[in-house]
Amino acid sequence: MVIPRLIERKRDGQPLTPEEWRAIIRAYVAGEMPDYQMSALAMAVCFRGLEPDELNAFLAHAALEDLTLERDVAHHKPLLEQRWADLVYDGQWFSPLRAALDAYVDATQTHVTGDVRLRFEPGTCTVVGRRSAHSLYDLSLATYGAGDAFDQSDSRGYVTLYGLPLKVWAAKQGA
Secondary structure, X not given: OOHHHHHHHHHOOOOOOHHHHHHHHHHHHOOOOOHHHHHHHHHHHHHHOOOHHHHHHHHHHHHHHHHHOOHHHHHHHHHHHHHHHHHHHOOOOOOHHHHHHHHHHHHHOOOOOOEEEEEEEOOEEEEXXXXXXXXXXXXXXXXXXXXXXXXXXXXXXXXXXXXXXXXXXXXXXXX
């Protein structure tokens, strides 16, 4: 695939297939796509938007991130994505911060793989199932049966410590 042709298609308001998006991402990550081309693609998406199929692919990816990213990484990633967008908008494409944020995002995506089931209804797309070999969800830690991995005695100290600020507030200012 010729990347400039894909950028032109997006610029002209045509959708790209999932295979074409993957080719763009692979080329960029491998260093085969110059930064100015990625910038042109970002501008085309900004001005022309994404087609429903493209949005659905991003929705599915976000569902996998919810399943595989550690809590603090998931919390900070949107903040850094916004900073990345600000840098690009401000013409700071070649800044060391943008390069560092690229490395951060690349590192967060290492284990974001798996399958997502989507339900399509008029005007909407909903995630109805997802699975990943790298999922951080562990049923034995989410239930409270006798044979589960979660040691319930651990919760007492956590609840006491977590509730301490409210206990102090109630003693000093509470009703």
